[in-house]
Amino acid sequence: xxxxxxxxxxxxxxxxxxxxxxxxxxxxxxxxxxxxxxxxxxxxxxxxxxxxxxxxxxxxxxxxxxxxxxxxxxxxxxxxxxxxxxxxxxxxxxxxxxxxxxxxxxxxxxxxxxxxxxxxxxxxxxxxxxxxxxxxxxxxxxxxxxxxxxxxxxxxxxxxxxxxxxxxxxxxxxxxxxxxxxxxxxxxxxxxxxxxxxxxxxxxxxxxxxxxxxxxxxxxxxxxxxxxxxxxxxxxxxxxxxxxxxxxxxxxxxxxxxxxxxxxxxxxxxxxxxxxxxxxxxxxxxxxxxxxxxxxxxxxxxxxxxxxxxxxxxxxxxxxx
Amino acid sequence: xxxxxxxxxxxxxxxxxxxxxxxxxxxxxxxxxxxxxxxxxxxxxxxxxxxxxxxxxxxxxxxxxxxxxxxxxxxxxxxxxxxxxxxxxxxxxxxxxxxxxxxxxxxxxxxxxxxxxxxxxxxxxxxxxxxxxxxxxxxxxxxxxxxxxxxxxxxxxxxxxxxxxxxxxxxxxxxxxxxxxxxxxxxxxxxxxxxxxxxxxxxxxxxxxxxxxxxxxxxxxxxxxxxxxxxxxxxxxxxxxxxxxxxxxxxxxxxxxxxxxxxxxxxxxxxxxxxxxxxxxxxxxxxxxxxxxxxxxxxxxxxxxxxxxxxxxxxxxxxxxxxxxxxxxxxxxxxxxxxxxxxxxxxxxxxxxxxxxxxxxxxxxxxxxxxxxxxxxxx
Numbered sequence: 001x002x003x004x005x006x007x008x009x010x011x012x013x014x015x016x017x018x019x020x021x022x023x024x025x026x027x028x029x030x031x032x033x034x035x036x037x038x039x040x041x042x043x044x045x046x047x048x049x050x051x052x053x054x055x056x057x058x059x060x061x062x063x064x065x066x067x068x069x070x071x072x073x074x075x076x077x078x079x080x081x082x083x084x085x086x087x088x089x090x091x092x093x094x095x096x097x098x099x100x101x102x103x104x105x106x107x108x109x110x111x112x113x114x115x116x117x118x119x120x121x122x123x124x125x126x127x128x129x130x131x132x133x134x135x136x137x138x139x140x141x142x143x144x145x146x147x148x149x150x151x152x153x154x155x156x157x158x159x160x161x162x163x164x165x166x167x168x169x170x171x172x173x174x175x176x177x178x179x180x181x182x183x184x185x186x187x188x189x190x191x192x193x194x195x196x197x198x199x200x201x202x203x204x205x206x207x208x209x210x211x212x213x214x215x216x217x218x219x220x221x222x223x224x225x226x227x228x229x230x231x232x233x234x235x236x237x238x239x240x241x242x243x244x245x246x247x248x249x250x251x252x253x254x255x256x257x258x259x260x261x262x263x264x265x266x267x268x269x270x271x272x273x274x275x276x277x278x279x280x281x282x283x284x285x286x287x288x289x290x291x292x293x294x295x296x297x298x299x300x301x302x303x304x305x306x307x308x309x310x311x312x313x314x315x316x317x318x319x320x321x
Numbered sequence: 322x323x324x325x326x327x328x329x330x331x332x333x334x335x336x337x338x339x340x341x342x343x344x345x346x347x348x349x350x351x352x353x354x355x356x357x358x359x360x361x362x363x364x365x366x367x368x369x370x371x372x373x374x375x376x377x378x379x380x381x382x383x384x385x386x387x388x389x390x391x392x393x394x395x396x397x398x399x400x401x402x403x404x405x406x407x408x409x410x411x412x413x414x415x416x417x418x419x420x421x422x423x424x425x426x427x428x429x430x431x432x433x434x435x436x437x438x439x440x441x442x443x444x445x446x447x448x449x450x451x452x453x454x455x456x457x458x459x460x461x462x463x464x465x466x467x468x469x470x471x472x473x474x475x476x477x478x479x480x481x482x483x484x485x486x487x488x489x490x491x492x493x494x495x496x497x498x499x500x501x502x503x504x505x506x507x508x509x510x511x512x513x514x515x516x517x518x519x520x521x522x523x524x525x526x527x528x529x530x531x532x533x534x535x536x537x538x539x540x541x542x543x544x545x546x547x548x549x550x551x552x553x554x555x556x557x558x559x560x561x562x563x564x565x566x567x568x569x570x571x572x573x574x575x576x577x578x579x580x581x582x583x584x585x586x587x588x589x590x591x592x593x594x595x596x597x598x599x600x601x602x603x604x605x606x607x608x609x610x611x612x613x614x615x616x617x618x619x620x621x622x623x624x625x626x627x628x629x630x631x632x633x634x635x636x637x638x639x640x641x642x643x644x645x646x647x648x649x650x651x652x653x654x655x656x657x658x659x660x661x662x663x664x665x666x667x668x669x670x671x672x673x674x675x676x677x678x679x680x681x682x683x684x685x686x687x688x689x690x691x692x693x694x695x696x697x698x699x700x
Contacts, residue, residue: 083669093672096405100620101672105665109614113658118357232476239469280484287473294470299463
């Protein structure tokens with residue numbers, strides 16, 4: 001029963017969806033403060049390469065190396081986000097172009113590839129990787145076993161992050177302030193909230209999450225380094241924030257849906273199931289579905305009511321209100 | 322120190338800021354090089370020689386610059402109207418697929434070369450435009466974010482390209498001969514479908530590909546369209562102020578579709594030129610066309626050229642040189658990815674420099690004493 005296509009696709013969908021979830025949570029934090037960061041793909045790749053580098057070079061036990069790797073990946077992602085934050089918050093550059101620039105700078109043909117090459121990381125398997133946390137007995141329970149108990153530590157940590165982000169935004173004072181900064185920076189400023197500081201902090205936090213998302217790819221899903229290993233996951237994460245109406249709990253659902261779509265291709269191919277040009281449509285499915293869902297959400301015409309921060313993408317200049 | 326909005330933008334700044342950004346970018350890239358243990362001045366000398374000076378360098382630079390001119394123009398055409406079409410990568414692939422089909426079929430059926438080439442150009446434009454119209458239609462009728470939808474289609478186009486050569490016995494795939502059974506490749510285009518090139522007698526012969534000429538022509542047409550026609554004017558108004566445009570009764574949807582179509586056609590033409598000028602087959606090799614990232618680099622080219630078609634050509638040539646040097650020098654001293662890093666830094670600097678175009682930085686105390694000599698445009 002645990003080998004049935006549905007269970008396997010859902011179980012690996014949770015695993016594949018985890019980087020999407022981390023990246024989407026980070027992007028959500030940045031967007032809630034009013035900063036659109038299209039550089040997620042680039043930040044993920046730099047996090048991925050730096051996390052992988054830490055595991056390869058740090059001579060320590062598995063647990064310590066992996067924890068350090070996640071930390072390094074978060075710092076690397078935040079450092080990338082800092083460039084974007086400086087350009088769009090301090091220098092008031094176009095958020096769209098700056099985000100694209102960040103993806104080009106850090107992305108598959110940029111810094112991540114440079115680092116991977118210069119640190120000679122390609123073509124080696126990871127020395128340590130995140131494995132299943134629970135003992136094998138639990139993993140063999142029908143249905144719930146592989147889906148709930150067969151996952152690695154990063155999956156469980158991501159659930160904690162969803163709860164934490166949800167609590168932070170809806171139940172704390174700083175969370176309320178972030179939402180105010182994203183909805184109406186001028187009013188927030190009048191209330192004495194430091195708009196610039198909040199935007200910097202949340203853009204950096206978004207970068208840190210994206211870095212961890214990247215490390216999830218290179219340390220848990222495909223434990224190796226190749227250029228452009230995230231394969232557009234960063235962009236899907238940006239779309240996810242829109243589908244999730246800027247709410248963390250819906251990010252979880254969306255991430256696993258797209259994770260399952262990604263898991264479908266290798267499963268169908270491995271089982272020899274042929275439906276027309278299978279290789280083509282199964283590989284393209286996550287990307288096509290992203291567009292389809294995006295159309296469904298935007299066509300409903302209620303984007304604003306559904307939670308887009310009103311000041312998203314608009315630089316705040318105190319003198320120019 | 323205060324930052325205030327400029328009421329007038331001096332013309333010299335429009336050229337000085339990109340130039341200053343380039344200088345700053347080379348300095349910042351030098352820091353990256355030094356930080357990773359490379360000799361920056363030496364690396365720059367090598368880049369310059371490999372891009373423009375060495376024997377055959379200019380010819381190779383043109384090979385890299387031609388597709389960048391097309392994708393740069395494609396991005397410029399759309400970004401001018403604030404339509405962020407970042408799908409030039411996929412549109413170029415689909416253009417290449419369509420043009421290769423036209424070239425293989427008509428060339429194989431003995432049509433005269435001029436007609437085959439014209440058909441390839443038309444097919445490339447049509448393929449690219451069709452692929453761009455998907456996000457265009459979605460944006461025009463459903464207000465779907467074109468950034469994400471056009472980007473997602475890049476991946477689909479790449480899978481389609483790979484599929485046609487690797488996973489199916491398609492019309493484009495070579496199925497006969499020994500090599501075809503070892504590694505899947507595309508069919509060679511017939512001689513009639515190869516694009517001619519003019520030769521300049523310098524550096525041991527520089528081939529000026531037909532695609533470069535077409536890019537020049539396209540830039541001229543685009544410039545006329547945006548600066549001399551009502552269409553171009555309306556497109557820019559729509560970009561700068563959609564509300565004003567609607568009050569003035571401009572047709573938003575039609576313009577979105579037209580601009581996305583033009584943008585896609587330009588990228589698709591770049592794909593056709595890849596087939597006819599350079600690769601002479603439909604190249605689906607994972608380390609070939611798909612590793613060049615022409616579509617994404619086109620965004621850098623367009624932004625650095627400030628979306629001006631002629632400036633885009635100049636920038637395409639310079640960035641093409643950088644790209645060419647990156648390929649030539651690739652190795653231990655010169656890791657791949659360095660070129661992308663430099664392009665990113667150049668783009669960041671140009672973006673930051675934009676602040677100096679739109680705002681003036683005043684040092685408050687001095688400004689009060691002698692307002693005319695306020696620190697303007699420095700850095």
